[in-house]
Amino acid sequence: MDLSFNAEERAFQDEVRGFIAKNLTEEMKRATALTPSVFSDPEIGMAWQRALHKQGWGAPGWPVEYGGPDWTPAQRWIFETESARAGVPNVNVMGVKMVGPVIIGFGSPEQKNFYLPRILSGEDYWCQGYSEPGSGSDLSSLKTRAVRDGDDYIINGTKIWTTHAHHANRMFALVRTSDGPRQQDGISFILIDMKTPGITTRPILTIGGDHEVNQVFFDDVRVPVANRVGDEGKGWTYGKYLLEFERGSGIASAKLREGLKAIAELAESDLTGRAIDSPDIATRISEVEVDIDALEMTELRVLSALQTGQNPGAVSSILKLRNSEIRQEVTRLGADVIGHDALAVEPMRPLYKLNHEPAIPEEMLTVMPEYLNGRAYTIFGGTSEIQRDIIAKMMLGI
Amino acid sequence: MDLNLSDEQRLLRESAERFVAESYDADHRRKMANDPLGFSPDVWKQFAELGWLALPLPEEFGGLGGGAVDVGILMEAFGRGLVSEPYVATVVLGAALIDRCGTTEQKQASLPKVADGSLKLAFAHSERAARFDLAKVATSANKTAQGWRLAGSKIAVLDGHAADEIIVSALMHDHHGPSGRIGLFVVPATAPGLAISDYARLGGGRACNIELSDVHLPEDALLGDGDDALPAIEWAVDRAMAALGAEAVGIMQTLLDTTLEYTKIRKQFGRPLSANQVIRHRLADMAMQVDESRSMALHAALKADGRPIERARAASGAKAKIGKCARFVGEQAIQLHGGMGVTEELEVGAYFKGLVAFDTLFGGSAHHYGRHAELGRVAMTT
Numbered sequence: 001m002d003l004s005f006n007a008e009e010r011a012f013q014d015e016v017r018g019f020i021a022k023n024l025t026e027e028m029k030r031a032t033a034l035t036p037s038v039f040s041d042p043e044i045g046m047a048w049q050r051a052l053h054k055q056g057w058g059a060p061g062w063p064v065e066y067g068g069p070d071w072t073p074a075q076r077w078i079f080e081t082e083s084a085r086a087g088v089p090n091v092n093v094m095g096v097k098m099v100g101p102v103i104i105g106f107g108s109p110e111q112k113n114f115y116l117p118r119i120l121s122g123e124d125y126w127c128q129g130y131s132e133p134g135s136g137s138d139l140s141s142l143k144t145r146a147v148r149d150g151d152d153y154i155i156n157g158t159k160i161w162t163t164h165a166h167h168a169n170r171m172f173a174l175v176r177t178s179d180g181p182r183q184q185d186g187i188s189f190i191l192i193d194m195k196t197p198g199i200t201t202r203p204i205l206t207i208g209g210d211h212e213v214n215q216v217f218f219d220d221v222r223v224p225v226a227n228r229v230g231d232e233g234k235g236w237t238y239g240k241y242l243l244e245f246e247r248g249s250g251i252a253s254a255k256l257r258e259g260l261k262a263i264a265e266l267a268e269s270d271l272t273g274r275a276i277d278s279p280d281i282a283t284r285i286s287e288v289e290v291d292i293d294a295l296e297m298t299e300l301r302v303l304s305a306l307q308t309g310q311n312p313g314a315v316s317s318i319l320k321l322r323n324s325e326i327r328q329e330v331t332r333l334g335a336d337v338i339g340h341d342a343l344a345v346e347p348m349r350p351l352y353k354l355n356h357e358p359a360i361p362e363e364m365l366t367v368m369p370e371y372l373n374g375r376a377y378t379i380f381g382g383t384s385e386i387q388r389d390i391i392a393k394m395m396l397g398i
Numbered sequence: 399m400d401l402n403l404s405d406e407q408r409l410l411r412e413s414a415e416r417f418v419a420e421s422y423d424a425d426h427r428r429k430m431a432n433d434p435l436g437f438s439p440d441v442w443k444q445f446a447e448l449g450w451l452a453l454p455l456p457e458e459f460g461g462l463g464g465g466a467v468d469v470g471i472l473m474e475a476f477g478r479g480l481v482s483e484p485y486v487a488t489v490v491l492g493a494a495l496i497d498r499c500g501t502t503e504q505k506q507a508s509l510p511k512v513a514d515g516s517l518k519l520a521f522a523h524s525e526r527a528a529r530f531d532l533a534k535v536a537t538s539a540n541k542t543a544q545g546w547r548l549a550g551s552k553i554a555v556l557d558g559h560a561a562d563e564i565i566v567s568a569l570m571h572d573h574h575g576p577s578g579r580i581g582l583f584v585v586p587a588t589a590p591g592l593a594i595s596d597y598a599r600l601g602g603g604r605a606c607n608i609e610l611s612d613v614h615l616p617e618d619a620l621l622g623d624g625d626d627a628l629p630a631i632e633w634a635v636d637r638a639m640a641a642l643g644a645e646a647v648g649i650m651q652t653l654l655d656t657t658l659e660y661t662k663i664r665k666q667f668g669r670p671l672s673a674n675q676v677i678r679h680r681l682a683d684m685a686m687q688v689d690e691s692r693s694m695a696l697h698a699a700l701k702a703d704g705r706p707i708e709r710a711r712a713a714s715g716a717k718a719k720i721g722k723c724a725r726f727v728g729e730q731a732i733q734l735h736g737g738m739g740v741t742e743e744l745e746v747g748a749y750f751k752g753l754v755a756f757d758t759l760f761g762g763s764a765h766h767y768g769r770h771a772e773l774g775r776v777a778m779t780t
Contacts, residue, residue: 001407001467003700005399074399276775279768286771290694290715297401297693304401318686385679392678395685396658 012075016082023051024088032089034351036369037210040089041350042125042167048089049122058120059096066104066112067120073306077251084254095119095126099172102189102238106230129159129173129216137386140184140236144218146175153190155221161380165201165214169194174235189235191227208369209347243382250316252323253296256330260288263334271361275337284333291326314394321387324377331371338364345369407471413448414475422479424745427602430482435560436604437483446515451489456497459509466637466702470644470695477648480752482603484518484557490641491634492519495565498630499582499621520561522552522608523631530761532631535580537610539568545616548583551609558606559596562587566610567631570624579626583619601755602748635760636713640698643720646756647695650688650724653731653749657681660735677734684730687723694719711773718766721757728753
């Protein structure tokens, strides 16, 4: 057993650091640090995607034949860790990490040829049409319907919590094409051009003051049958496959550590009257740091198992659950560290382009919005309650 | 970067788990709880034959040269069966201190005997007034014409009653008074002036309090050349905490398995307990905390030979986190067993006590989160 990297891995680490130093501009870095929502604004995120693509690193998890870099799990770990340390923007994960793997796994040759290069290059920006107002955790009860009409489907219904639907030019969606004996039957996985007539998008503001999610309405929206991925009625299988990617990307500890570091720096600064001098704050920072150590070790154990071709199993639910809980603890700590300044929540967005002097120091601007928005971490991607169900079922057999 | 077990480590785990499963059952544990020795000398002999006593000792002194990860593998298996043999006292604390501080002659005199099972050790350090502060030692060692004279009291000495030699920490005094340096002294169990009062330790095995009333020792009873032993003591205790953390993981795993089985069998309101979501989620939380604890024990073991501040933070982090998880898993195991959980008729209580003892030893969660925080600030300013 060995925690350290070998010579090849260290060389790769240097390569990643070099790439980041060369391509990450101060502007991108500042914009990322001042983004209190999960995703970077497209202008920032896609600039980074283009830089990655130029380097051949546009889609770390994809097979080499579709443009993936053919990294080992350890290399992916190094890439993600170095990216988090440097504070790089978030790319459009709905494209690279969600719909990409589904198209690779189940798409037609035409779909692969058309969509995959556009995800890599950043030409397409994807959003995810899963949840509906009546279908949250019980996702397979979804009602948005696609009715066959010649070579088209006609789609009616609505999707909600659609991250960046207002930026996206494409959506992948689960729609009902028939009613089977089980509600999971009769669901199909479909790719939709967001410019198709009949689609309207309503913004939803979250409690931190960000416009990140939306509700999307479909009124007689015509989508070619050729845009269906895989078989009609098998969408649930493909969608579950995708959710495992969403939960088990498995490398979250480095980002959490950076988040905690930012809070610890605030706690050590005169801006907070040196909050760290309170033993309670100092101890809580340690508690969170230790939780991150534990998560990181679990991630590395999973990674080591993957390296030797073992299947880590339901542990992806543990990783999702702990990541979301620790993330919330970091934001809670942050809100306590900034003390009275928690009262001033800057409403303007984006925070990196304010045209006025904010009420509190720039270093604190994201703290309360992150705490408020962060309540969503234990809700999206399968609530903590759903994750516990999965752990009980898959790990404990009950 | 590779956290997979090597072939040797896999074999070690399998043989330790098999041995524990075959040799330790409820009857054996009950017998040991009432035994004046608290463990079986026959089993100790088998530990020697299996190479477990030699495992972390250096090869030039009859050891196998294993590391903290190997010890952790063994300790987790010990936890599964609540093994009460004095492994931590003899091998993880005693032999490690001799290995780190002793002269070549001292190592040669002791370590091969530890490896072959003929020498049992203990480490007497904690004092009532010091609480969990490892630097605070009032027991004194005065230089005499023939060697040393020790006086003072020690508490919570693991397995001191069974030790052939006890390593006692004492503040060294010369003719000017206290030197400020702590020395480690090898005291034979038979030394005049040494009084041991032992008791059955919470969670199995035994511990004792020790009175040293002018115990006279020869010159070479002092380990090494009289350098301050505090860094060595911190090193040894950090490693012991990593080992004990792994043992706690084993105890928690058994409690989780037992509780899971029970909730499947026990029926109330016409269905098994495990049919209730509130029970399933509790068990999921327990499973998660066992897994986190396993990660932390491994973390402490992997950092055991690292820079002192990293080693200490990993050890305290593990002690604090595993302690917190251990209390949760233990208390919930009792809760989910209902009334039977608080009786001596099931073994849940014995395992729970093992976890409480773990959390208490060398300081509980609050103490170690505090140490972790303090060391973090030291790390930042250096």
